[in-house]
Amino acid sequence: YNDKFKAKRNPETILYQTVNNYKAHPIVVGKSTSVYDAIVQLFLEDVGTLYAVDSVGNLAGVISRKDLLRASLGNQNLTELPVSVIMTRMPNIITISPEESLFEAAKKMIQNHIDSLPVVREADGQENTYLLVGRITKTTITRAYLEIMDEKSD
Numbered sequence: 001y002n003d004k005f006k007a008k009r010n011p012e013t014i015l016y017q018t019v020n021n022y023k024a025h026p027i028v029v030g031k032s033t034s035v036y037d038a039i040v041q042l043f044l045e046d047v048g049t050l051y052a053v054d055s056v057g058n059l060a061g062v063i064s065r066k067d068l069l070r071a072s073l074g075n076q077n078l079t080e081l082p083v084s085v086i087m088t089r090m091p092n093i094i095t096i097s098p099e100e101s102l103f104e105a106a107k108k109m110i111q112n113h114i115d116s117l118p119v120v121r122e123a124d125g126q127e128n129t130y131l132l133v134g135r136i137t138k139t140t141i142t143r144a145y146l147e148i149m150d151e152k153s154d
């Protein structure tokens, strides 16, 4: 709360706010969920990206709109096809930690040509095992940009 107040007084610092202050809830599916059900979930939750988690809730994959469109081409049975077959999986997922800045998040999304980042905490001691705690999207960055411009026009 205090951090946000300071940001309002110094617009440039908004981009140096931590991801933790701006993250949204991640929408998750189990990795054995069908592509068909994932598409339904995408519409119901009104998001562009779903995250797949394993049986203990660790991040297992990213499922984007294009991943679902690609899987829908051809005549596969989408109710039988699990998302684990089509998702981008660990260790190829670009992640961000809650302590990193919005500026870092923006850079990672642009450099890797992706629309969102899962916000994760390292699960103790296990390499490439992450607990999913949120998501940052290009919309998050656009919202921060608006905050900056609102402040400048006051």
Ligand code: ADP
Binding pocket: 048, 049, 062, 063, 064, 065, 066, 067, 087, 088, 092, 093, 094, 095, 113, 114, 115, 116, 117, 118
């Ligand atoms: P869309 O497919 O809707 O354009 P993206 O540009 O985010 O959405 O996704 C493009 C590709 O990058 C997809 O194959 C997706 O699985 C993958 N992808 C998305 N986010 C990440 C991420 N954080 N780390 C690694 N790959 C990702």
